[in-house]
Amino acid sequence: MKKYIGIDGIDGAGKSTITNLLKNHLENKYKVYVKKEPDQLRDIILEYMDNNSDDSGYILALLFTADRQIQNIELKKRIEEGYIVISDRTLYSTFSYQLIYNIDINWLKEISKYIIKPDITFILDISPEDAIERIEKRGEYKTYYERLGILNKVRDNFLKLKEIFPEDNIRYIDASKKPEEILNEIISYL
Numbered sequence: 468m469k470k471y472i473g474i475d476g477i478d479g480a481g482k483s484t485i486t487n488l489l490k491n492h493l494e495n496k497y498k499v500y501v502k503k504e505p506d507q508l509r510d511i512i513l514e515y516m517d518n519n520s521d522d523s524g525y526i527l528a529l530l531f532t533a534d535r536q537i538q539n540i541e542l543k544k545r546i547e548e549g550y551i552v553i554s555d556r557t558l559y560s561t562f563s564y565q566l567i568y569n570i571d572i573n574w575l576k577e578i579s580k581y582i583i584k585p586d587i588t589f590i591l592d593i594s595p596e597d598a599i600e601r602i603e604k605r606g607e608y609k610t611y612y613e614r615l616g617i618l619n620k621v622r623d624n625f626l627k628l629k630e631i632f633p634e635d636n637i638r639y640i641d642a643s644k645k646p647e648e649i650l651n652e653i654i655s656y657l
């Protein structure tokens with residue numbers, strides 16, 4: 468059984484929905500701890516996202532990585548205590564969203580080197596058109612990235628992750644399926 472599970476993908480792919488379903492399923496047998504990225508620095512980051520400047524990619528990458536590094540402490544503790552940890556978003560989001568600003572990938576790898584990587588990460592893959600439709604139906608506040616042109620670039624970066632991290636355990640899941648089907652596929656890999 469994998470101890471640290473990442474759920475990632477573009478906005479509206481269904482990450483929170485699947486994270487909840489997986490949590491409910493695993494809780495029948497295990498102690499489960501769910502984390503979400505970003506967390507402690509979320510408000511600062513979301514506010515900053517709208518202020519575009521030449522340095523935005525670097526600044527946002529630093530902020531997301533700092534938020535993740537802060538969460539590393541609790542993450543380590545929970546894993547040591549025997550929890551199964553599910554993370555709604557992972558470092559792979561930074562390697563997909565912030566790389567649209569053409570930042571230096573080796574620099575990003577360097578600042579991410581102390582981040583604990585999930586044992587397995589599921590990238591929920593969906594067309595940006597379908598994701599936007601889901602986001603609009605959900606009808607909540609939209610972040611800066613929740614627009615077609617941006618999500619197309621971000622999705623392309625998610626699809627390149629296996630080339631960037633050939634050693635990592637990354638699985639792509641067709642997120643256009645029904646939530647229960649997605650859940651069953653995920654469970655089959657754990």
Ligand SMILES: Nc1ncnc2c1ncn2[C@@H]1O[C@H](COP(=O)(O)OP(=O)(O)OP(=O)(O)O)[C@@H](O)[C@H]1O
Binds near residue numbers: 480482483485605
């Ligand atoms: N497999 C699915 N089929 C149809 N609708 C779905 C599916 N998964 C999620 N949804 C719906 O799509 C909307 C977005 O889902 P959810 O909030 O889980 O996505 P998310 O990836 O966590 O989004 P965000 O990154 O914007 O927080 C919700 O209204 C949810 O009910």
Ligand SMILES: Cc1cn([C@H]2C[C@H](O)[C@@H](COP(=O)(O)O)O2)c(=O)[nH]c1=O
Binds near residue numbers: 504
């Ligand atoms: C972790 C992470 C997130 N983002 C972006 C993606 C979303 O637009 C927002 C908020 O996340 P949510 O899961 O949709 O609530 O932040 C990012 O650009 N880089 C990251 O590393």
